[in-house]
Amino acid sequence: MRFSAVIVNYASWPHTLRCVESLLGAGDPEIVVVDNDREEPPELPEGVRLLRNPENLGFARACNRGLRTSSGEIVVFVNPDVIVERDFFERLGEFFCGAPQAGVAGPRIVDGTGALQLSARREVNLASGLLGRTSLLTRAFPKSRLVRRMFPAAGEPGAPVAVDWVSGACLAARREVLEELGGFDERFFMYFEDADLCRRARQAGWKVFYLPRVQVVHHTGASSGDRTRAILRLHKSAFLYHRKHGPHGPFGIYDLLVLLGLCARAGVRLAGTLRPQGE
Known part of the structure; x- marks a missing residue:
């Protein structure tokens, strides 16, 4: 199974280089870096493709540009401040090969201290507006029934579980799904493009999964800017x-x-x- 990895860089070259290094250490993926920044880029490892935009086009548009120039069966959209583990592609490939109904999947995400990030979610509603991933209520009652229902990752499942939405910080999707859906909705400059993609995938008959045995480290906020x-x-x-x-x-x-x-x-x-x- 051939993988492509798409990274959108914006004022985060040191993180992007570390992300690229971790991806290369986990296998032999096709890597496309889409640069939304105007700064002169550093030298990238051999084989890594660089696409430069004349201005900051936003996350969704940049991801779609990377998608169009890639060729892998599975496309992984990964933030610059994410580090994947060495078995990342092996475990991801095993999952997609064994789950033909899966269109989109997201790994277990932890921060730099090893703390779990609630990256798998149920559909957006009033409760999710009050119980944000980092809200005071969520942090105060992380093991409550409501939090576990809204954020399946909080229950620490041992096997893949179907969810409504996985974080775009690290999101893998079948190419045929992305082509069927037309990629990300480019009206979303940044944020909620992942929720929208997952919702449209489910509406098209595909399933979205959270993969607790596939882990990445996300240094939250390192590339968020102002x-x-x-x-x-x-x-x-x-x-x-x-x-x-x-x-x-x-x-x-x-x-x-x-x-x-x-x-x-x-x-x-x-x-x-x-x-x-x-x-």
């Missing part, structure tokens, strides 16, 4: 996702309520960025 801009983009994408997939209600009343809720949530997050250090 935090204020990231918060605004996150909530803008959340509203786009609702507009595309959620109920609208009579006279668009649900849209208005969701918009107000997201604005309030973004305001709280932005206020936190203005808090003086040390408080």
Whole structure:
């Protein structure tokens, strides 16, 4: 089984080089780096393809460009700040070969300290708006029934489990699925393009799986850039996702309520960025 790995770089070359090194150490994948940055890139290992964009086109558009120039049966979209383990492609290949109904899959993701990241999720709803992956409620009650239901990874399953959505920090998909769906929806500049892709895959009859025995390390935030801009983009994408997939209600009343809720949530997050250090 032939693998392609697509990395989108933006102001994160040191992380991108480490990611490339880990991918090469795990097998012989085709690697495509799509550069959204204007800085002069460093020299890449032989065989790694570099595609440079004239400006920051966003994550979804950059991923699609990398997809179109790759050829692997399985395409792995991986963030620059992710390090894969040496058995990554071996275990991933074993899973896809044994699960013909699987269209998309995501590995177990831990941070630099080894702490589990809740990368496998159920469908977006009101509860997920309150129970974000890093929200106070989720961190306070990580083993609660509600958290385990919203985030299947929290239950630490021992075998692959079907889920609604896996994180785009490291997401593997069959090429035939990606071609059937037309890749990522490029209206999502950043965030929620993974949820949208997984939802469309499920609607097309494919399954999405969380793979607890395939592990990567994700140094969260190393390539996210300006935090204020990231918060605004996150909530803008959340509203786009609702507009595309959620109920609208009579006279668009649900849209208005969701918009107000997201604005309030973004305001709280932005206020936190203005808090003086040390408080």
